[in-house]
Amino acid sequence: MSMDRVLFGDNQFFGVNHMSEDKARAQAMRFQDTQAIIDVLDAAYAEGIRTFMCTTHDRMGEICDHFRSNASRYPGYRFYPCMPYAHKYANAVTEHGMIEALRQFLPKDGALSAMLKGGAALASRDVESIMQLLIDAEMKAFAGLDTPVVFMQNVITDLLLGLRMDDTFRMFHDHVRKRYGAEPGFITMNVPRLLDALDALGIENPIVCANINKIGFRMCGGVDLYEETLRTRRFRPVAMSVLASGAIAPREAIGYVCAQAAIESIVFGASGRANIRQTKTLIDELSGQAPPK
Amino acid sequence: MIRTAIVGLGKMGISHLAVLRAHPELDVVAGCDASGYLTDILSKYSGLRCHGDLDRMLATEELDALVVATPSKLHVPMVEKALAKGLHVFCEKPFVLDPADGERLVALAAEKRRVTQVGYHFRFVGAFKEAARLVAAGAIGTVHHVRAEAYGPVVLRPKGSTWRSAKAEGGGALYDYACHAVDLVHFVHGVPDAVEGVVRHGVFSQDVDDEIYCTLRYAGGASGQLCVNWSDESYRKMSTKISVWGTNGRITADRQECQIYLREPHAALPGAGAGWTIRYTTELTEEVWYYLRGEEYSAQIDYFAKSILAGRTDGENSFRSALATDRVVAMIAAHTPARPPEAAARPEKKGMLARMFKP
DSSP states (O other), X not given: OOXXXXXXXXXXXXXXXXXXXXXXXXXXXXXXXXXXXXXXXXXXXXXXXXXXXXXXXXXXXXXXXXXXXXXXXXXXXXXXXXXXXXXXXXXXXXXXXXXXXXXXXXXXXXXXXXXXXXXXOOOHHHHHHHHHHHHHHHHGGGTTSOOOEEEEOHHHHHHHHHHTOTHHHHHHHHHHHXXXXXXXXXXXSOHHHHHHHHHHTTOOSOEEEEEOOTTOTXXXXXXXXXXXXXXXSOOEEEEEOTTGGGTSOHHHHHHHHHHSTTOOEEEEOOSSHHHHHHHHHHHXXXXXXXXXX | OEEEEEEOOSHHHXXXXXXXXXXXXXXXXXXXXXXXXXXXXHHXXXXXXXXXXXXXXXXXXOOSEEEEOSOGGGHHXXXXXXXXXXXXXXXXXXXXXXHHHHXXXXXHHHHXXXXXXXXXXXXXSHHHHHHHHHHHXXXXXXXXXXXXXXXXXXXXXXXXXXXXXXXXXXXXXXXXXXXXXXXXXXXXXXXXXXXXXXXXXXXXXXXXXXXXXXXXXXXXXXXXXXXXXXXXXXSSSOEEEEEEEETTEEEEEESSEEEEEESSOOTTSTTOOXXXXXXXXXXXXXXXXSOXXXXXXXXXXXXXXXXXXXXXXXXXXXXXXXXXHHHHHHHHHTSOOOXXXXXXXXXXXXXXXXXXXXX
């Protein structure tokens, strides 16, 4: 399964901006109308970007509906869901406590929900079942759409990695492959350490998405270690935050990432057609690819 | 290696545990929580030795340090036990609900010469550090006003079942959000001497405050304002901002950026002329060895570990520092919550139907 060189990200749609809260709010205002999001996705599509790498935010439901209803307009379109939208869980935990919050996200009449309520101890297979049910709940919105890669969001990957609950990566990996016929991916801010854990589990050549940028922004271990990791370890890197939220000039930023030969794909988000075209053209040019007709 | 344990494995505790276990100089030997679910899962999946009771953990484990991340009302007895055993202690915020307890713990820590730290993590955010540095260097001249704001979407419905919605347990926006804002004021401009004009109000909650507003007073004449509301759905997550006005300009900082306006250039900001200078998180943030949710969470744990190794007992966010913040929070708490204007105060309805259906 090959990934496109350029993937479209979604931070700009959901009020995430690492540089400015004012800018994040302005974006949240602009994109509160789902049609505004679809217009930008259409612009990206027109520039030849066929993959939308998106958080399983509540609002993805409407966007998915649009793509299902208009499938003929988007031949070859793919979604790479990134799960979960963590604030949904974090807010629920603050409001309800950990166990009750978990019950909120599990099927209401299910045996697991009843067990959690009853205070029964959880066996290993129960944890795996809970994880599978949570994945299924997140994937519901994407039914009928092409989802060849399913990512675990960095806040969960890095939480589980720090806790050393490595087996849960295997559970995610197996369920995504078996139930969805998709390739599991992991988003992380701690690439070398994650690769160690995945290697130990025997997960070979994993898709790993991480910040990769010239200034080392949110690259734990530093630029040198990341460059060495890219040169020497076997994995399928997807670079994000390549512009470091605008801290690096576009040509310099893209040039750096394109010079790392191992990087398969680059994900970026933008709100306007001109920016999308500029970044896409730069990636094509600096990757030595002719822009697709 | 610093033999470390953690008590309290809720939302903050789990996050701390992940960061602690990733730290190269910490050996996390055990965890403790009253919930059997969590300890079961953790011991099964992560190999962490878990206890259901702090006393048993302290009695059986060989420890150098303890991280306390339990609900606020449990901090005092747990910290006291840990200090009595001679452990270095990292405690989640707020440190104490009653300043008298805090004074006792500060004295005990001093007597035992232990490293102490409280999780007021905003002091480890690059943009806030920069604001504090510039104010301390006198870049904006003599400070005359400071404003701290914290907004977020925590309580959006008239219902809540955790300790955070119980006043006696240190719940409510005062102890969850406002204490951070107060600590930022403390960090950037110092501890206010008095509070007045306190408004504490439950928007949705019955037992606790959802919004807090008050005026801060400094003996030197400067003033401040505190605006806190955790029932604001327009925010995606907690958003904290501090603004400081001085005779030579102003600074506004949030997690992402530090905006500086200088009337005259200042040596603390080399290369910047008069007018606006914006410094972004990308240039202000120091890289951490492990990232989860934000550099500040890792940076504060790393700082705690380094304090232990260096024997630094008066570092950032020490118990003494946190107590000064918690004293201000206690001053705010001492004010009776202001009631919203009663319905009777509204002008009487004049119509016939209104008179007929008068309650």
